[in-house]
Amino acid sequence: MTWYFNNNGAADGPYDDEAMASLVAQKRIQAQTLIWHPGVDLWQEISSxxxxxxxxAMASNAAGSNEKPVKADTPTTTRNLVPMAPRADNSPKVQTSFLKRLFGWGKK
Incomplete structure (x- = not known):
């Protein structure tokens, strides 16, 4: 399954299950991180x-480490931002110049 996570207000991904477990081990994502995968309507916290x-990943972290998580010195302001989920219809749009749109140059 492919997963995306909220990385400072932007959707970061897609990642497979192994890559997401690796991100947990690297402490790049925590229990409060918002995640999403195709087929789900809303972003949800990992813990829920x-x-x-x-x-x-949590079981292996608990067995292999007695370290306490370090709290950041500054609060993050992106916690309430919900990134837009990737869409399948994100096809590249044909760009035309301003003058071509304004004066209709190149129309048949």
Whole structure:
């Protein structure tokens, strides 16, 4: 399954299950990080979505590390931003120049 996560207000992905588990191990994503995958309408926190890669990554982190998570010195302001989900109809649009649009140059 492909996953996307909220990376400072922008959708970052797609990632497969292994890559998402790796991001958890690198502490790039936490329980409060918003995630999304095709077929789901809304972004959800990892802790409430609880995918299989999250459970396995948390179990391996708990077994292999006694470190306490370090809290950031400055609060993030992107927590309430919800990134737009990637859409299948994002086909490139044909760009025309301003003068061509204004004066209709090149129309048959």
């Amino acid at each position: 979505f609880s995918p299989s890669w999250w459970k396995s």
